[in-house]
Amino acid sequence: MTQAELEARILSGGRLTADEALFLYREAPTHWLGRMADHVRARNHPEGVVTYIIDRNVNYTNVCVARCNFCAFYRPVGDADGYVLGFDEIFRKIDETIAVGGVQLLLQGGHNPDLPLQWYEDLFRAVKERYPDFKLHALSPPEVIHLSRMSRLPVSEVVQRLIAAGLDSIPGGGAEILVDRVRKLLNCYGKASADEWLDVMRHAHHAGLRTTATMMYGTVETVEERIEHMLRLRDLQDETGGFTAFITWSYQPEHTERGGREATGIEYLRTLALARLVLDNFDNLQASWVTQGGKVGQLSLAFGANDMGSVMIEENVVRAAGASYCMDEVEIVRNVEDAGYVAKRRNMHYDILGDPIFRLREVPRMLELATARRDGDASVPVELLNYPARSASGKRLRQQ
Numbered sequence: 001m002t003q004a005e006l007e008a009r010i011l012s013g014g015r016l017t018a019d020e021a022l023f024l025y026r027e028a029p030t031h032w033l034g035r036m037a038d039h040v041r042a043r044n045h046p047e048g049v050v051t052y053i054i055d056r057n058v059n060y061t062n063v064c065v066a067r068c069n070f071c072a073f074y075r076p077v078g079d080a081d082g083y084v085l086g087f088d089e090i091f092r093k094i095d096e097t098i099a100v101g102g103v104q105l106l107l108q109g110g111h112n113p114d115l116p117l118q119w120y121e122d123l124f125r126a127v128k129e130r131y132p133d134f135k136l137h138a139l140s141p142p143e144v145i146h147l148s149r150m151s152r153l154p155v156s157e158v159v160q161r162l163i164a165a166g167l168d169s170i171p172g173g174g175a176e177i178l179v180d181r182v183r184k185l186l187n188c189y190g191k192a193s194a195d196e197w198l199d200v201m202r203h204a205h206h207a208g209l210r211t212t213a214t215m216m217y218g219t220v221e222t223v224e225e226r227i228e229h230m231l232r233l234r235d236l237q238d239e240t241g242g243f244t245a246f247i248t249w250s251y252q253p254e255h256t257e258r259g260g261r262e263a264t265g266i267e268y269l270r271t272l273a274l275a276r277l278v279l280d281n282f283d284n285l286q287a288s289w290v291t292q293g294g295k296v297g298q299l300s301l302a303f304g305a306n307d308m309g310s311v312m313i314e315e316n317v318v319r320a321a322g323a324s325y326c327m328d329e330v331e332i333v334r335n336v337e338d339a340g341y342v343a344k345r346r347n348m349h350y351d352i353l354g355d356p357i358f359r360l361r362e363v364p365r366m367l368e369l370a371t372a373r374r375d376g377d378a379s380v381p382v383e384l385l386n387y388p389a390r391s392a393s394g395k396r397l398r399q400q
């Protein structure tokens with residue numbers, strides 16, 4: 001195969017094999033990868049629109065038994081810095097999100113053994129009762145598996161119960177690299193094997209939910225394994241069509257057990273462009289400016305991305321690993337328009353909601369990211385007493 005033959009294939013809408021993708025990643029110049037990815041992006045999105053969503057990234061607990069060695073966010077059970085947000089705290093965050101034009105929560109957290117399925121169901125129902133139109137994009141596949149194991153119910157039943165309680169869609173977190181050799185080295189095989197992660201998404205898609213897919217690269221995986229990850233997603237997308245978007249970002253090493261170095265900006269842009277070429281059945285690719293910064297985030301729009309992801313109101317996970325880039329809606333729109341595109345708000349389904357909200361009404365600027373909780377706040381939500389604890393420290397807490 002030659003680069004020219006593959007260029008002809010890409011321009012005519014043909015599909016790449018794993019070997020061809022590897023050849024391109026290894027051999028093709030970066031500007032060529034960008035040009036090809038931009039061509040595919042423009043074919044899928046000829047109207048020249050770049051979208052974004054106003055939502056809030058809320059991490060309901062940082063207590064986690066999974067202990068992935070690339071994670072700087074979690075705290076072990078019983079740790080003094082462990083927290084669980086109260087329903088009232090979550091309602092306040094939703095109020096603040098709605099005030100700046102937000103339409104959903106991206107709700108994810110640790111695998112906390114003291115939060116049973118009922119806690120999630122009660123939370124979702126309470127949110128939907130107060131905010132019927134507000135969306136819950138919640139619980140990545142490993143969290144669903146954690147609930148399935150704790151409640152001894154099949155994944156399909158957990159998904160159905162969460163939908164009945166108000167779940168609208170599932171974020172693609174926890175995928176890391178969908179190759180079990182890598183997952184074992186990252187200590188995340190126990191929380192979900194590659195097959196288990198994909199199976200949750202399959203169940204979710206069959207149950208009518210749309211989901212996203214992610215890839216965190218730059219730890220121990222080879223380029224071949226990144227491509228295997230993409231092909232596994234492509235296969236499931238062929239089967240179900242349930243993924244709305246793909247998001248990739250580089251491992252953030254600070255304060256993690258694993259340590260190491262972060263991949264460079266060029267590696268990010270090459271990986272993103274390759275994903276646009278391999279994932280020919282994904283409509284949308286997001287720019288991960290949260291990990292790469294605004295400038296590389298903007299450049300992503302020339303390397304296959306057609307979406308700027310979320311306006312960040314709150315962020316805890318990436319910040320714990322040393323990156324805390326902040327762009328509010330004004331800044332995102334400035335970056336999109338400066339790159340020559342029209343900026344539009346969207347929902348999780350990528351339906352266009354309208355022009356930037358700050359052009360329609362006055363909204364407060366958000367120049368600093370909120371956190372899950374103020375530093376030093378160790379309060380315990382009262383409603384936790386309603387749920388049985390499994391850990392020794394959780395049981396002690398309920399007896400106080």
Ligand code: SF4
Nearest residue numbers: 064066067068071074
């Ligand atoms: S990545 Fe998620 S599952 Fe893994 S330790 Fe961190 S919070 Fe827990």
